[in-house]
Amino acid sequence: MDTDTTEAGGAHTDQTSFGPVGVIGAGAMGAGIAHVAATAGHAVTLVDAVPGAAAGAVERIGAVFSRLVDKGRMPAGDASAALARVTSGESLDDLPNCGLVIEAVPEDLDLKRRIFADLADRQPSTTVLATNTSSIDIDDIAADVADPERVLGLHFFNPPPVMTLVEVVQGKRTAPAYVEHATALMTAWGKTPVRCSSTPGFIVNRVARPFYGEAQRIVESGIADAATVDWILRERGGFPMGPLELTDFIGQDVNLAVGTSVWEQTGRDERYAPTAFQRGLVEAGRLGRKSGQGVYTYAADGSVDGVEPDVELAERLVGGPIATDPLARTLAMLVNEAVDLVARGEASADDVDTAMRLGTRYPKGPIEWGREIGFDVVARQVAELDEAYPGGRYRPSPALTDGSIR
Numbered sequence: 001m002d003t004d005t006t007e008a009g010g011a012h013t014d015q016t017s018f019g020p021v022g023v024i025g026a027g028a029m030g031a032g033i034a035h036v037a038a039t040a041g042h043a044v045t046l047v048d049a050v051p052g053a054a055a056g057a058v059e060r061i062g063a064v065f066s067r068l069v070d071k072g073r074m075p076a077g078d079a080s081a082a083l084a085r086v087t088s089g090e091s092l093d094d095l096p097n098c099g100l101v102i103e104a105v106p107e108d109l110d111l112k113r114r115i116f117a118d119l120a121d122r123q124p125s126t127t128v129l130a131t132n133t134s135s136i137d138i139d140d141i142a143a144d145v146a147d148p149e150r151v152l153g154l155h156f157f158n159p160p161p162v163m164t165l166v167e168v169v170q171g172k173r174t175a176p177a178y179v180e181h182a183t184a185l186m187t188a189w190g191k192t193p194v195r196c197s198s199t200p201g202f203i204v205n206r207v208a209r210p211f212y213g214e215a216q217r218i219v220e221s222g223i224a225d226a227a228t229v230d231w232i233l234r235e236r237g238g239f240p241m242g243p244l245e246l247t248d249f250i251g252q253d254v255n256l257a258v259g260t261s262v263w264e265q266t267g268r269d270e271r272y273a274p275t276a277f278q279r280g281l282v283e284a285g286r287l288g289r290k291s292g293q294g295v296y297t298y299a300a301d302g303s304v305d306g307v308e309p310d311v312e313l314a315e316r317l318v319g320g321p322i323a324t325d326p327l328a329r330t331l332a333m334l335v336n337e338a339v340d341l342v343a344r345g346e347a348s349a350d351d352v353d354t355a356m357r358l359g360t361r362y363p364k365g366p367i368e369w370g371r372e373i374g375f376d377v378v379a380r381q382v383a384e385l386d387e388a389y390p391g392g393r394y395r396p397s398p399a400l401t402d403g404s405i406r
């Protein structure tokens with residue numbers, strides 16, 4: 001592909017010259033992305049297959065702008081100008097010729113694949129076609145597009161106007177120049193883009209797996225109860241939420257689906273195998289806060305009913321043998337996962353750290369943590385875990401000891 005920036009739909013870092021933006025799917029993510037693109041100065045067309053859904057989303061975007069004006073966080077003139085830039089439609093035919101189209105329909109490969117084939121037929125050959133998928137391979141989505149070099153992932157986090165992280169995902173056939181353009185555009189929109197290849201879970205949903213999995217295994221094996229594990233990760237690890245309370249917040253079903261998707265896409269790698277503990281919760285309908293019960297039981301006002309951490313036990317476990325230390329065990333596996341991703345060339349060390357700090361609010365990036373703990377120490381810890389729990393889950397990344405990550 002020509003590397004002239006005008007080739008990619010006029011994709012300059014000056015976002016207004018990028019041209020109109022189309023957004024497909026006016027749900028939670030699509031509406032938020034339209035909000036962000038309009039605020040950045042683009043004419044935006046938001047379309048949804050359900051009649052009236054896109055128009056309703058535009059109304060909701062207007063209401064959000066009004067609240068921002070009331071709170072003094074957006075000048076009234078900017079809000080009315082941004083809202084005037086957003087129009088709605090009910091089919092892909094309602095989109096003008098766009099510089100960029102972002103798809104945010106439900107997570108269904110067949111649906112997305114069909115939409116991309118239709119979009120490629122309808123939009124100029126220079127339009128960048130992006131998907132907000134959380135888990136589907138970019139090349140699979142682009143399978144029926146004649147020129148897949150212009151297809152990439154722009155993975156926004158929820159809610160898009162608030163969360164600054166965007167994972168810019170490069171499929172095997174995506175042209176690097178389009179990735180450059182999209183990355184520059186996200187920066188111009190006030191976002192913090194990180195780049196990665198189309199690896200299962202991308203950065204955040206891949207590297208975060210052990211945060212949940214280790215806690216579930218520790219509770220499952222009776223080393224400590226949930227409240228104590230959460231207390232350790234919060235109070236001794238500095239994480240804003242413990243892993244078990246976080247899965248209740250996310251929804252056990254949603255968290256299990258992401259984990260299962262990564263597990264399936266990695267050929268059922270033991271490292272990502274869903275736990276019986278979490279499967280049991282989902283089968284029992286204990287989906288977390290939204291169902292009133294998950295790992296914890298919630299009162300009507302959202303408070304957690306009668307569980308106290310065993311602080312004495314927590315103090316004994318932290319700093320003890322790695323197999324029973326929830327904090328060291330979790331950190332070792334986070335570092336191992338991050339190092340593996342970087343060593344495979346799927347993302348840079350800096351981007352992994354940025355993604356985990358912004359996407360999951362970890363207090364430190366896992367590579368930075370690895371440097372602090374010592375990569376050789378982490379290698380020994382993971383090897384010890386492998387001895388304690390054989391079966392392939394605990395494999396030290398060769399990059400921990402071969403000097404390739406510093």
Ligand SMILES: NC(=O)c1ccc[n+]([C@@H]2O[C@H](COP(=O)([O-])OP(=O)(O)OC[C@H]3O[C@@H](n4cnc5c(N)ncnc54)[C@H](O)[C@@H]3O)[C@@H](O)[C@H]2O)c1
Pocket residue numbers: 024025026027028029030047048049050053103104105106107108111115132133134135155156157158
């Ligand atoms: N919700 C999140 O936290 C989150 C975060 C990051 C990425 N994602 C991804 O973003 C995408 C959308 O997620 P969401 O939570 O906004 O979903 P959602 O269910 O809230 O919205 C999807 C919208 O797409 C519409 N739609 C369905 N088929 C369509 C079609 N053929 N043409 C046009 N519109 C159609 C639906 O009517 C609905 O309004 C998914 O791929 C999801 O994995 C979600």
